Amino acid sequence: MSGRKELCTPLRTIMTPGPVEVDPRVLRVMSTPVVGQFDPAFTDIMNETMEMLRELFQTKNRWAYPIDGTSRAGIEAVLASVIEPGDDVLIPIYGRFGFLLTEIAERYEANVHTIECEWGTVFDPDEIIREMKKVKPKIVAMVHGETSTGRIHPLKAIGEACRARDVLFIVDAVATIGGCEVKVDEWNIDAAIGGTQKCLSVPSGMAPITYNERVADIIAARKKVERGIATQADKAKLSGNRPITSNYFDLSQLEDYWSERRLNHHTEATTMLYALREGVRLVLDEGLKARFERHQHHEAALIAGIKAMGLKLFGDESCKMPVVTCVQIPDGVDGESVRHMLLAQFGIEIASSFGPLAGKIWRIGTMGYSCRRENVLFVLAGLEAVLLRHGAVIEAGKALQAALDVYENAKSQTAI
C-alpha cells in the first residue's frame, strides 16, 4: 500500500508569497496535547488569542477572532454575513484577489460594481472615491496587499471617504497582516481579514478577522440561533431581516461561541488555534514596528541582488509590497523550467503568477519566518545559477555581493 508509509517530507526553502515556512516555535506548539473546547483552560486561550489579535490588527474592536478555515473562508465569512441580496458593493480590482472578492460577493447576490486598473499598478484613491460617489455602494471591498501583482494599496484616504459617506469598508489583509502596517482603526476599516500562512508564519487553515460595531449591528439584525439549541427567548428575538445563508460562516453564531455565552457552534480547531496564538504572540514579542522593519530590510537585500544580477522588477515601484518582489522573466527564458530546476536542485520554491502575468513574472516572497538572511542569500544564489544554466544573459557573481553589502551596511545589524 503506497499510501500507508510514514509521512516523510523534504525540507524546503520557501520563498513564495505563501504558504511560507512555519516558525519552529509555532510547529512546536502544534504537538501540544489538546483540551476540550469548553475546558476553562481552552476558553482562556480563546480569550487570550482575541486580545492578541486586537493588538495585531491595531484595533479596539470587541470582535477579533479566527474563522476555522483558510484565508478565503475568512473573506467569505465576512462578506456572507454582511452582504444582503441586492446590496451595492464596489470592488476596485488590481489583481487576482480582487476578482475573488467579486466572485464571492456575486454569489451572495450583491450588485457588484468593479473598476479595474492595470496589473502592476494601484488606484489613485480619488478615482475610487469618485466611483464611490457615483455608485453609492453599501460596501467598498478591496485587497490591501495583492500578491498576484506584488502591489500594496494605500487605504487611509479610502477609509476616510467611506466613513464620511457611511459606506462599509472591508479589507482583505491576508497577505499584509504581520508583515506590513494594517491599522484597522486609524484607517477606518470596518472589517479586515488576515491570513496565517503568510507573514504570520503559521500553517494555512485559520483566518483571523476583526470587525467593528457598524458591522456587528448588521450581523445582529440577521441573527438566528440553531433550532437544536435555541431557547424561547432566542426564538422571540428573531427579526425580519434575511438570515445569513451560510451556517458555518454565520458571524452572529460565531459571536455566541466566542463570547461569554459559549453557545456550541463548531468544535474549535484546537491545534490551529494553538498555532495562531503562538504565531501572533511571536509577532507581538518582536514588536510590530521592528517586524515591519525587518521585512523591509530583507526586501532591500533581495532587490539589490536581483538588480545586480541584471534582472528587472515588475510593476510600479511606488506601490511595491514590501513582502513580495515580482521579477520579470528575461526574454527567451522558460520561467516554469527555472522554477522547477530551483525546486529540484536547490529545494527552493518561488512562485509564478496568474492570468495576464502567467509566464511573465516570478514572485519571490519575503514573509515571516521565510524572511531571513540565509534564505535571501540562498534564493539569489540559486536563481543566478539556474538562470546561467538556462543560458540567460545575466551578471554572474554580483547578486550575493550586492545583498551582502546591504546586510553588512545595516546599522542595527545584530537586531536583524
Add this chain to the structure above:
Amino acid sequence: MSGRKELCTPLRTIMTPGPVEVDPRVLRVMSTPVVGQFDPAFTDIMNETMEMLRELFQTKNRWAYPIDGTSRAGIEAVLASVIEPGDDVLIPIYGRFGFLLTEIAERYEANVHTIECEWGTVFDPDEIIREMKKVKPKIVAMVHGETSTGRIHPLKAIGEACRARDVLFIVDAVATIGGCEVKVDEWNIDAAIGGTQKCLSVPSGMAPITYNERVADIIAARKKVERGIATQADKAKLSGNRPITSNYFDLSQLEDYWSERRLNHHTEATTMLYALREGVRLVLDEGLKARFERHQHHEAALIAGIKAMGLKLFGDESCKMPVVTCVQIPDGVDGESVRHMLLAQFGIEIASSFGPLAGKIWRIGTMGYSCRRENVLFVLAGLEAVLLRHGAVIEAGKALQAALDVYENAKSQTAI
C-alpha cells in the same frame, strides 16, 4: 500583558464524544515543517490521503478528500453543493445533529421535510421509507451516530430504498468514522461526511468527505470557474444551472484543486492534512475490524463499571452507539457540579447534553486514542469518587472490579 505568556495547557483525560485526545503520533507529525501547496511532495501527500480516505470510507468513489474546516464545514459543503433552491429534502431527526442538517438545508432554500422520534431511540427504517414514498424527496439526509443521544442508526435498508427510488442519500458520519462500520458503497450512501476530532483522534479543523458519481454529476452541472483564473474553455462550458452559492464550499472548484488540474482554490491546510493523513494511516494500520472491536471492548468495560456502580444507562440499548455511553444523572445530583469536580480534581472531562437532555444525562465517549484501558478505569474511579462526594447513593468499590473483570476475561487481551 497577560495574553503574551507562552502556551501552557493542562494534560486532560478527555472522555467526551469529541474532541478527544489526539494520538501522540498525530501530534508528532504536526510539528513537521511545511512544504508549498503545489510542491510535488505535497500533491503526493494529497493523493495518498485521498487513497487512504477511500479505504476508511469503504468506497471506490473517485472523490474522497477533506474540507478545510471543522466537521460542520464538511456537512455544509456537501449540502450547499447538492441542494438547489426548492429541492425536497427529507431529514429524519433523532437528536441535535439532525436539527443541524435541517438548519443548513433550510439556509440553502431546500423544502425541508422532517420526521422526529423520541431522543434516545432511532427510527424503524420502514417509517423513513414510508415517509420517503409520501414526500418523494430528492435527498434523504441523516445522522449515522447521534452523539447528543448516543444512538447509532442502521442505514442499509434506507440506502437501498433511496437507490431504488433514485433519491440521494447523504449521511453525517462525523461521530462514527474510524470507530464503527461506515460502509459507504455497501449501504448505498451517495455522500458521507466524517469528523477528525472523534474516532480518528486528529484535532478538529478538517472534515473528510466522499461522494459518488450521482453527486458529482449534480455538482458538475453547477460548475463555475473563478473569473481571475478561468480560461476561455471554462467560460464556454458554463451551464444554465444555478451555481453553488458558497465559493469556499463549492465542491466543483474543490474537485479542480484535488485532481490533476490542480487549479488554485484555497491554500490547503498543510499541517492539518499531515495530521489527517497520519490519523487515517494509523486507523488502517490497526485495521478497521480490529479497531471497531477495540472500541466495543472498552465500551463493554465502561458499561460494566457504570452498571456495577448502580447507575442507569440512558436510551434504547439496541441502538446504542458503541463509542458514546449516555448515563442518567441520579435524582438529586447536580450533573454540572459533578462534571466540574471531575475536571477540577481529576482532570477528567465528560460531557453534558443538549435540549431536552440537558441536565438529565452525562455522555461518556470512548473514541480513538481516548478509548483505552487506563482512561476507562480512571473515569470510572473518578466518577464514583465524585458521586460519593455529592452524596449520591451508589455502590462503592464495584465499578473498577466490574471493568477489570471485562479486561481480564478478554481472550485477545494482549492485542487490545
